[in-house]
Amino acid sequence: MATLKDVAKEAGLSVTQTSRALNDHSDVSVATRERVKDIARSLQYRPNLSARKLVSGRSGLVGLVVPRTYDLASDSMFIEVVSGLSSEFARRDMQCVLHVAQEDEPIIPVYKRLVGNGALDGFVLIDPSHDDKRAAFLSKAKVPFVVHGRIGSDPGHAYFDIDNETIFHDITRHLTDLGHRRIALLNGVEGRTYVAARTRGYLRALTDSRIPPSDAIIRGGAMTESLGLIATVELFSDPANRPTAIICGSVRIAKGVYQALQGLGLSIPDQVSVFAHDDHIAQMKTEAFYPALSVTDAPMRESWQPLAACLDGAISGAPLSDLQVIGSHRTILRHSTAPPCQ
Incomplete structure (x- = not known):
């Protein structure tokens, strides 16, 4: 394995100059810094972490x-x-x-x-x-x-961050503009900042459309298929609070919602509309849902x-x-x- 001395020798510089070049010190010209870094890469040089900390104050x-x-x-x-x-x-x-x-x-x-x-x-x-x-x-x-x-x-x-409040305001407003008034929200774990922001957006959109919110059709928890499945079954077991649309905080939740609605014999979107936020979870392609899932799209990657x-x-x-x-x-x-x- 190449050492700092090997890099310095190849670059024709002192060890101190070479170290300062690798650590982007301003007293070394940009051209020299780039040349030294190219040499270090060609020699597959990896700095010793203890030495790096002493020189730059950073371990990396x-x-x-x-x-x-x-x-x-x-x-x-x-x-x-x-x-x-x-x-x-x-x-x-x-x-x-x-x-x-x-x-x-x-x-x-x-x-x-x-x-x-x-x-x-x-x-x-x-x-x-x-x-x-x-x-x-x-x-x-x-x-x-x-x-x-x-x-x-x-x-x-x-x-x-992403603008969670605006995203969930816009999802909810899209559904209210379609004519929905009983819109369920299946959110994440209470206490998380993004969960609160999403709830604020949802409630603000309902207020904009003069729709009174109902705690009875808001659920939260770990964003899993189980949450979507169980919450959907609960929502439709109460005739007074059956939603006509469901907003899902993740695609995993939406998958559980789809499974529950199919089991209940309810058609998407003829009887229930479903909208989700998509972080792009591996092996869950929203366009492959049947019917294809409407989403707000902000990949975690x-x-x-x-x-x-x-x-x-x-x-x-x-x-x-x-x-x-x-x-x-x-x-x-x-x-x-x-x-x-x-």
Whole structure:
């Protein structure tokens, strides 16, 4: 394996000059930096992390902490998160280190240990809650982090997010414009910031259309097929609250809704319209649903690059205004929505 001395010899520079070039110091010309990096790549040089930390103050390591769950190893979304972030940080010559906390283990002591050993430059936080103790701890400890989502109405942290409130407002408004007045919402776990934003959008659209909201047709929980199936059966077991349309927080929920409606002998969209938000979960193609599912489309894979960029920027001391990014989405109307039957 090539060493820093090997790179310096090939470049005709001192070890110190070579190190400064590899670490993008401004006293080394751009041309020299690029030449040294090309040589390092050709020699397959990988810096020693301890030496790198001493020279630049950065290890190049960032952390992702997740709690252990019974189905973690088979969770396609979790696998996509880890592989996507790892790939994007690798493009920046950084490494994303996964730490799986023990089930029911208090999370703040985990972060204290990881911060205390000094090996990690920062953290990616996923699935944020309103009163997120992880973010509060890292902020107080002055450790850089980026959130997949937003915490609070005026976030003081780096983040990448989509406009969940507007997305669910627009979904709901599309259905009210078709004439639906009993629109069920199958959302995620209560307390999550994106769940609250989606509920706000849904309620605002109902208010815009002068439709009184009903808690009886709002459900939440882990976004699985089981939630969609069970919630749909419950909704249609109550004649007074049967919806004419169902909004699903994920495609997994929508799959369960489709299964339940088929079992109940109800036709989509003739008797019930279904609309979902699509994160692009592996092996769930919304155009292959029958009938094809209407969705708002914002692939999770489009999160990894901006999350990596924002955390890299936070570690480097970039201004916060450059580290708060809202992603785009599009609406795809297919065959699962129609005016309610009279």
